[in-house]
Amino acid sequence: MDFSQHFLSILIWLPVFGGIALLAIGDRHAEGSGWGGTMRVTALIVSALTFLISLKLYAGFRNSIAVMQFVERVEWIPSLNVFYYLGVDGISAPLILLTTFITPLVVIAAWDTIKVRPAQYFAAFLILEGLMIGVFSALDGLLFYVFWEAMLVPMFLIIGVWGGARRVYATLKFFLYTFLGSVLMLVAFIYLYRLTGSFDLFVFMEVPIGMTAQKLIFIAFLLAFAVKVPMWPVHTWLPDAHVEAPTGGSVILAAIMLKMGGYGFLRLSLPIVPDGSAYFSGMMIALSLIAIVYISFVALMQQDMKKLIAYSSIAHMGFVTLGFFLFWWIQGDSGAVLGMSGGMVQMISHGLISGALFLCVGVLYDRVHSRQIADYGGVANTMPVFAAFMVLFAMANAGLPGTSGFVGEFMVIIASFKANFWFAFLAATILVLGAAYTLWMIKRVIYGDVANEKVSVLKDLNRREFIVLGVLAVSVLLIGLWPAPLVDMMNATIEHLIERIGHSKL
């Protein structure tokens, strides 16, 4: 077997089969060494190996071209003309790298904090990883849909089995929201299939579609993706899901699953129905700006750290959709690529920062078993190293230059000024509001005198936690100080996409 011909398949199926193997190993002697150790080490090896292999995606990726790379295409269901069709471009490759980068960290973070059914926990994450890579690399509509829906199952289990007290409510809300949205996406795919006789996304992109159909398809896609991002007002599942999810679940949810929505807009909505997207772009921008301003105010008043970070995620994802839909509003001949690249960079950066913040909350939760801000205070006294990390990630979340959080926001604000002063004005309020909710939380949790007995006996980070947060800190700073490698990876693809959506398909 020629590995280079099946590169993406390996990335997808290695973690999936690794997960299945873990299920076979099971929880026997989970507490001791023996099988228990094997199970954890297997999970780590599989996820680390996946990451190492995925590095070829960076090393072997050609920045200068916009066509799909690492393509695999074989017939899957010949009677329906469905293909097992994979490939990556500058939009999906960074997201796959983000996925393979975050997963091993989640595995390490869960090393000895998950006591119940650990093997199944790790298995769920590995299988989820493979399916998410599948979403990012599928180029056939039906294949995309299958990965998209399959992904819900492990996440549903992660929240439902290892979640908190109200996990049933949260999982149902999560499942129904996302499932209802994606069913409409399937309807849109079937319509397009009837139109073209194919599920090939590139065929979808080429075929002329009438305006009414474009609007309807856009709405169908919108429901699927807006729920995932999530955009205001279909966002309320996210805080609940985050609060109830175990730390690892929150990390994957915030870092990667939310990006599915943004990815969907770029891969499907914009190129397949450009005129429909143009028609709704004003509404999309309005919803994005509402998300930034409205949700930031809501975040300010949260008493639960995870909820606060969840709301912060919604506000920051507002920059993603804002950047994506600026194209039709830009005056002059440049700015659209800037906005879209900014949105993409924001997705990657938010993946790192929100993941890191959820891990930080997890570190505290493991010790104190509370997520309430009021139960903390003066953590810096007993956990100085942890405090340094958390302040760093908080600053990144507040968009401090030099951290990755700044890059995307800066690009999107600049691009939105080219569209309209007030777009930029409202978007830039995140400078004040984002700092307000993040740093107010820091003030109440990290700073101050030791608030209570539980805080007074806190132990600082252990080596495992230090490694996880340290790796994330380095990557947040690296992208903040030198985003060029990331931006260069996306440029050609985004320019090509802008070129494509500039032409009407009516």
Add this chain to the structure above:
Amino acid sequence: MYNYYLTIVLAPLAAAIVAGLSGKQLRRAGAHWITILAVGLSFALSVFVLKHQVIDGGAVDNFYVYTWAVTDGLRMEVGFLVDRLTALMMVVVTFVSLMVHIYTIGYMRDDPGYERFFSYISLFTFSMLMLVMSNNFLQLFFGWEAVGLVSYLLIGFWYKRETAIVANLKAFLVNRVGDFGFILGIAAIVFMTNSLDYATVFASAESIAAQDIEVISGSPWNAMTVICILLFIGAMGKSAQAPLHVWLPDSMEGPTPISALIHAATMVTAGIFMVARMSPLYELSETALAVVIIIGAITAFFMGLVGIVQNDIKRVIAYSTLSQLGYMTVALGASAYSAAIFHLMTHAFFKALLFLAAGSVIIAMHHEQDIRKMGGIRKYMPITYWTALVGTLALIGFPGSSGFFSKDLLIEAVRDSHWHGQGAVYWIAYLSVLLGVFVTALYSFRLFFLVFHGEERMDDEIKSHLRETPWVITVPLVMLAVPSAIIGWYTVQPVLFGNYFGDAIAVAGNHDVLAKIGAGWHGSLSLVQHAVQTPVFWLAAGGALTAWFLYVKRPDIPATIKDKLSGLYNLLDRKYYFDDLYIKGFAAGGRAIGRTLSEKGDQFLIDGILVNGTANAVSRLAGVMRQLQTGYLYTYAFAMIIGLTMLLGWLIWLR
């Protein structure tokens, strides 16, 4: 030179990282030695760069170090622009920083966060150098925010104190309000020029000024005015101009060395530096300059007044800093950029000196900061006393001192800036800076007399320990006292009238007040000799004498005045109610909006009615449907018949 510039910037950064990460392994001496050596190296090389620029007539260096990102034709890069303006700032920043590093050894001697403190102040030096050496707006914003970060960390350095962590949050957020304007200004620049590079932007300044931006649809505003005002909002945050000044007095919660370094000498002058750097833009918008001069004038006069009623030794100096920053801003608004930068430089020396002298007193007083509990310290701390006197005289503009030259000529420049018209703008600016001289002398000498002269009001316990501070503290005082006293004499002529800044600062022909003053310039000696003929001298003397009369001769009078003018006193004591407005208005308002949106929007409307409402409707519908599924055959048969009838009817009649 390339390697010199890199070393100047990176040495403090490297030291900050080493001191910060290795922490306790390095031990205290290790932390202060590595940072002091690094900053000392930066200082020495900065002096060399200044010499290269000024004496050797070296060329202006403008180059990029690396490309941050390029997309959509917009180059975002990191690079240096080193000209005489930059070189001057580099020397001021690294010199004050070096003094503060040395001083810190004494001041923070017993503090458990010793290594962390050195790491922070070195990181600050790096950030500030990045700011002043930048050749583009991206890096300017990086430095701008990075100094804000370090300021945040240092104000909250003693993080156990509630007041400190309230103050640092406040400082960061108020600065962010300024940065909000600043980033929109940068976005406007990119909108107009599609570039972040200073040189490119300046080259297209004329064409920007010829265009409009429709901020409010239907009313086009001049693009340059919009850009300059937005950028100035950033300067108002960083340089603490009213109404964004509220964070600076509270920043005194931080350790005194950083009050001197960050909140007096360097960081707070970043806004002044930025406007001077952007002079090619500001010169093209007289509207923006009018805004600048008015904001500066209000700050210069009214913040000085507040200084008169403060009783915390550091807060008096903080209000003095606000007022002096106002002076610099007024000079910017009068297009006398060189005068603003000259005052920035002298102020950096004498204000750092005053803060460090105050810190010396605070240490000797065992961290007592209330001047009502001091008095007569002169005989216990002679070095601190004399250096503080030098600083105070420089601050009020005593003839011959550094502050005399910078302030006197600044005021002359404002007096001659008739191009703003003879209207309200001109008179507000001129009278503010003129009357501000009296106010400055009054609060400065009030502080000086209350601390060093008169009755010894401290308790015996403290008095028994009162003695001069160790050499690591007094040496920096003396080192700062020297330039505070004499630097004006030697530098005023070249800096203000010798075209020192060359092309670094642009002034439109009809705005060039300094050229007018320069025409009648007869040297430093002549200016000092004629000092008594100016109103400035008599106002300063009047202020100092009033302070002497009220606080040395008749210390019973101030209490009477306070009672008689209680309305005015309260207004000043409550700092014009700005804090109350912000806390009750914006902070509480923001929380109320957040609570409303959270409870009424998310929980009630979206979750309550839409989501759970839908869920309830579905479950009710399901209940109805369940009724239909009775399990009885005749029900199904009946339903089938009805359905069949309806289908047939549709086929027959409607098709």
